[in-house]
Amino acid sequence: METVITSYLDKKFDELQKKDNDNKFAALRAKEFGRFQKAGIPGYKNEEWKYTFINNLFKKEYKLDTIDADRAALQKELTAMKLPGSENANELVFVDGHYAPELSSLLLDNGQLNISSLSAAANNEYKTLVEENLNQSSKYITDGLLALNSSFIEEGIFILVKKNQVIDKPIYIYHLNNAVENNLLAQPRSLIIVEESAKVQIVEHYHTIGQMDSLANEVMEIVVKENAIVEYYKIQQDSPNASQVGTTHIRQVGKSFVHTVTISLNGGIIRNNINIIMEEAGNEAHMYGLYLIKENTHVDNHTLVDNTKPNCFSNEFYKGIIDGHATGVFSGKIYVRPDAQKTNAYQSNKNILLSDTATVNTKPQLEIYADDVKCSHGCTVGQLDPEALFYLRTRGIGLQDAQAMLLQAFSSDILEQIKIEPLRKYVDTIVTGRLLPQEPAMAL
Amino acid sequence: MLKIKDIHASIDGKEILKGLNLDIQPGEVHAIMGPNGGGKSTLASVLAGRENYEVTAGTIDFDGKDMLDLSPEERAREGLFLAFQYPVEIPGVSTTNFIKTAVNEKRKHLGQPPLDAVAFLKTMKEKTALVEIDKSLLSRSLNEGFSGGEKKRNEIFQMAMLEPKLAILDETDSGLDIDALRIVANGVNQLRNEHNSIIVITHYQRLLDYLQPDFVHVLVEGKIVKSGTKELALELEEKGYDFIKESLNATAAV
Incomplete structure (x- = not known):
């Protein structure tokens, strides 16, 4: 080797x-x-x-x-x-x-x-x-x-x-x-x-x-x-x-x-x-991420929030749509130091896998040394909700369009966080273009 | 319009529909009643094309087409509409965009050009008045955070927008208060005409009081065991399903 x-x-x-x-x-x-x-x-x-x-x-x-x-x-x-x-x-x-x-x-x-x-x-x-x-x-x-x-x-x-x-x-x-x-x-x-x-x-x-x-x-x-x-x-x-x-x-x-x-x-x-x-004390941070990946791309979002003083707030929200042989990783570490009472720290990671060969690894790590804190973390890995797909299809929306609609909806709450308007529109257009069905089969 | 012949359907290997027959002509309203577990919702699911239901025997002819050959979206474009018992909440999908897409998919199927923005808004305005649905709901995500009544009204609103040949109302009356029930029923009545048909699945007489069905069928253990006119529904309301079961048992004993 x-x-x-x-x-x-x-x-x-x-x-x-x-x-x-x-x-x-x-x-x-x-x-x-x-x-x-x-x-x-x-x-x-x-x-x-x-x-x-x-x-x-x-x-x-x-x-x-x-x-x-x-x-x-x-x-x-x-x-x-x-x-x-x-x-x-x-x-x-x-x-x-x-x-x-x-x-x-x-x-x-x-x-x-x-x-x-x-x-x-x-x-x-x-x-x-x-x-x-x-x-x-x-x-x-x-x-x-x-x-x-x-x-x-x-x-x-x-x-x-x-x-x-x-x-x-x-x-x-x-x-x-x-x-x-x-x-x-x-x-x-x-x-x-x-x-x-x-x-x-x-x-x-x-x-x-x-x-x-x-x-x-x-x-x-x-x-x-x-x-x-x-x-x-x-x-x-x-x-x-x-x-x-x-x-x-x-x-x-x-x-x-x-x-x-x-x-x-x-x-x-x-x-x-x-x-x-x-x-x-009193700091506030919001961290968002969207990874929309395919083929062999590997994306690892590795975050760290270190709360050293009281009353800090942090919120992490990362979403992934993974196709092909791509891999998504989310690793979120939160430290709450002994002085950091009244810390609020939240973490969420949601993933949709579109192929059998797509991979996701998600790993929250909370190290808390103070007693009066609110911390939460959650992660999901799954496919599109079949009931939602069926609902859209019973209204005449084709399977691929219905999938695209749900994936766009999934990514929309991250894209909304881009506060520079032309930039948000630009990313939105790329994401929409990637999600729309392409002939003959859906490809991201 | 719809000819169901000897349909057998099962889910997870368990047979629910056991040889169901039903014939519906244009302009007719058919009510389907029956005890829980009898197969009412299964019938709705089979007609709409829900994938986890397996049709093991029988045929369904929908306006000359073999319905079982069509995907759920193709059935919808051909003019089938299912008002869900539990409409799905879909965060991030705007109600208006969703309806616009649905309407234009159907138009495309019929060889019509997509509605332009002005025509679409005009139709929306007419139909929202019909079901007295609050316009602010339409700018929100599909069914997200809607009350039970709002969800059901949204179903009838979609029905109004899509103008189906055959609508199936799956327990649309459940969870509605008296006012909401009246509004939903009025909406449905205004959508009725000599060309389209409606199947109303319900447990209760009260929706039928408004809709005045042409036929009432009782579905028990996967089969229609009794059919009649709207008076049958009144009799059921009064006596419950036991009298039907008893008469069935009596027949079987003979």
Whole structure:
């Protein structure tokens, strides 16, 4: 059996460290690369990776550097991947995991929003902010993949949403990955600070060009301060050769409101870590997800809510429609620390399997160390309700249309949670198109 | 319109209908009564095409077509309608969209173009008045959170929209208060004409007081054991089913 190949990364790492000796991130990278070498790629014996076997992705070498691609060609691909509403959005672009400011465009001025490369922020007036907040996620995720991302921090994105600023133009982050000639390992990194009473909407979207394999190993850290509101959307509809491990680590350091929606429609192996750390009393977070998958796509939604202070509320609602040989995983961990009295934490995961070869693994984990809390979790795995199907058919609606109608209804309460109207319509159209009967037989 | 000949049907290997015959002409209203477990709801299910019922013998001719060859949706498009005893709640499916889809599926089958938005709304308005259904219900998810009476009214509203040749009302009167019963019955009466037929499955006389059926049949142990006019229903109401069972036993003893 082939083994995991990571030794070429040593050389890549040395090259990066030599490139710029007094780089602000050199020490962090060195520490994290040590962690990576020690921890390695998580195998199935790692409890956190039990249902997602990532090793196969590391049995080949990847290119890490961005290629000096034809700018016009890149621009063309970027235009093709743009989401509706982009004309009214601040657009940030990663190419092969590296921030590409020349392709990005901002609609807002510095008074509201400061957006720069992570390395620039590490050297200017935001230096302390970066130092204090970068890589806090490593306290929670100790596997080699997060460490691998941190080992190669170079040109990430830094976003500061300033106090009292309500940003009505969402921030769209496009990940454009080039796997035309080589297997690509893209490692985007971003740090977002949302100051007191500010509001921002963030959208991430992924597109891989070419038929070679790509792996996006992404880390985004978001710090949410008192009275701030953050909406976070992730739209995944990449090609089957594009895999992804993404960590979105959200710290609610002041009493604040967070709303996330993860929509997974296509791709290779997809792992979405969403961590919500309730660091102050009275925090509220809502996490939604829909995975509508087929063929061999594997989607693992791995959530963590850590209640460290009293009176926090969290609600998780994930739904899956799984066809073909696809696999859905939902793993939701909730910690309620001894101080976190009056925690309300809810979790629900519902799945519909459309084929005999579709798989779902769902695993709630509640660790409660306080006595006055309300926590619940529930999961269902099943087929469409035969009685509902029959009812629709007795009204003249054909079997396939009736199935599509019920599946659309099933997904609608997640899609409703996308609060950016053009984006919601866009996803809705894709989902509807996928569910509608296609000749000769229903295919997703 | 409908000719049921010697139908035998079973569920999970248990025979429920044991040689049932029924002949219905256009414009007629037939009531089917009988004790629990006699096969009334099974008959409705078999006619509508519910899949877990197995027809082991007999034929059903629906307007010249072999009904047993048709899927539930094909039967509906041919003009069959079943008002459910327990209408299903379907969260996330809007009542209006559902009805629009159903109406247009039927039109497509009949070779008619789909109703445009204006025509559809006009028809909706007429038919909602007919069954006195609150319009706000139609913008909600199908039957979700509807009261028992609202669900039954919604069934008759769908019947009005789909204009079936043959409607089967499966205990539509159960769970209705007096006012709701009157409204539902009035709705049904207004939909009656010389071309369409109705099968009313019920336990009680009160719905029949409004509908005035042409024929009343008593279904016991999978067979129609007695047929008569609407006076038979009155007799049943007065004496219960025992007198029929007794006369059956007497016949068997001879």
